Every structure is written in structure tokens, then in C-alpha cells.
Amino acid sequence: MKLYQLHSKQSFPISTSEAWTFLSDPNNLKVITPEHMGFKILSGDDRPMFPGQIIQYTVSPFPGYTTKWVTEITHVKEGEYFVDEQRFGPYALWHHKHFIKPVNGGAEMEDIIDYKIPFGILGQLAHPLLVKKQLKQIFSFREQKLIERFGVLENIKKELYFNSF
Template identity: 50%
Template sequence: MKLYKIETVQHINTTIEECWDFFSSPKNLQTITPENMSFIIQDFDGKRMYPGQIITYTLKPLLGIKISWVTEITHVKDNSYFIDSQLFGPYKLWHHKHFFEPTENGVKMTDIVHYALPFGYLGRLMNRLIVQDKLKTIFGYRRNKVEELFNSKV
């Protein structure tokens, strides 16, 4: 199994509390996901993030094909980090760590995603041709949306 890694860092002009409040609420996932992916939360208990929480959603990541995705929040430390892992979905493995660190000017947010695709060689080829660029586009959209929401305030 070939394991891939994406790491992004973004500085957010807000307090750790405001940052945590936004990112630890699963309902805000839709806000930071590109609209053309048709991201819809199907099942979520409405509670603030906690270990063991299950979130199910549908999205259309490629060619308008609707897929289901189920993630579990596996670890949470308030105002510091949370980790989600795919239980069911398009990846053979998806493990996403979200870190939040107070700084002099706000918050340093770091995302680290480890992922693997199914289908061996075909999966590696799909990553090279489609998946890695799609993920870069999604994280780029997220970066821009976070800039708009937090860093464009005067």
C-alpha cells in the first residue's frame, strides 16, 4: 500500500477560542468545502466534536458521481487538536490531523492528511493523474475560504 501525505499550514487572525469554535463544529465542514462537490451532512448528532463521534455525508468529488463517506472523530483536545479517520469511503486509508496553536498574531492551523487509495498500481496512477490535484484544489479552496472568513476582517 502506497501512503501519501498532504500538509498545510495557515495563520488565522483570531483567538484560539474562536478558531476552535469554528473548526470543531462538524456543521462548518460544508462552509469550507467547494460548492461543486455537493457536500451534504447526512447524519450528525449536532454535538460539539468528541472522540467516537460519527459523521456521515455525501459528496460528488469527481464527474458528478455521488459517494457516501463516514468518518469518526478519534481524538480531541479542546483548543489544541482533533483527528478524524475514514470508516467508509473512497480511500483505503484516510487519517486527518488538525492542529491549532496560539501565536502572537492569532492561530497557526496545521493539517496533516495521510491517505492511501485502493486498487494497487491503478490507485497510484489515479493519484498521480487526478486525486492529488483534486485534494490540492480542495485544500486551496479551504485556505481561501478561511482567509475570507477570518483574515479579511479589518
């Protein structure tokens, strides 16, 4: 089973505190997720983020298919990073690290997602055609929503790339 990695960086003219407040609130996931994904939080969004927090969602990654997704917040360093890991959902593995750090004129938000696709060779074949394409679309949507909300830092290049191991 192949391990894939998505790496994204984006910088905004806001403080790290403002970036943290937005990104660490599970309710804002709906704001930065495309509407066609049918994203809905079922539970776990009723208190500030903490290690051990379980958040349950439903999501429709493909038309006609809705699945439950359960994640656990496994690590939190207030104002700097947090990690969510899938406990149940559409991936064989989902480990998502969110980092926030100060940069000249604002804050940089970095995502590193290590993930595996289920279904063995069929999943590997589906990755470039469906999964990778959809993740690119989701992160492009997220980028636009964050720009609309916070603006853009000039002369800062955004990054989005995939690796496989």
C-alpha cells in the same frame, strides 16, 4: 500500496478559541468545501465534537459519482487538536489530524492527512492526475474561504505540500 501525506498550515489574526469553535463544528465543513463536491452532512453534526462521534456525509469527488463517507472522531483535546478517521468512503485509508496553536498575533491551523488510494497500481497512477490535483484544489478553496472569513496574518507563510512513502 503507497501511503501519501498532505500537510497544510495557515495562520489567521484570530484567537485559538475562535479557530477551535469554527474548525470543530462539522457544519462548517460545507463552508470550506467547494460546491462542485456536492458535500452534504447526513448525520452526526447535532452535538459538540467528542471521541467516538460518527459523522456521515455524501460527497461527489468526480462528476457523476456520489459516495457516502463515514468518519469517526477518534481523538479530541479541546482547543488544541482533533483527529478524524474514515470508516467507510472513497479512500483505502484516511487519517486526518487537525492542530490549532497560538502564534504571534493569532492562531495557526495545521492539517496532516495520511491517506491511501484504493485500486493498487491504478490508484497510484491516478494519484498525481486526479487525487492530488483535487486535494490541492480543495485546500486552495479552503484557504480562500478561511481568509475571507478571518483575514490574513502578515509575514506568516502558508504551507501546502505532499509526501509519499
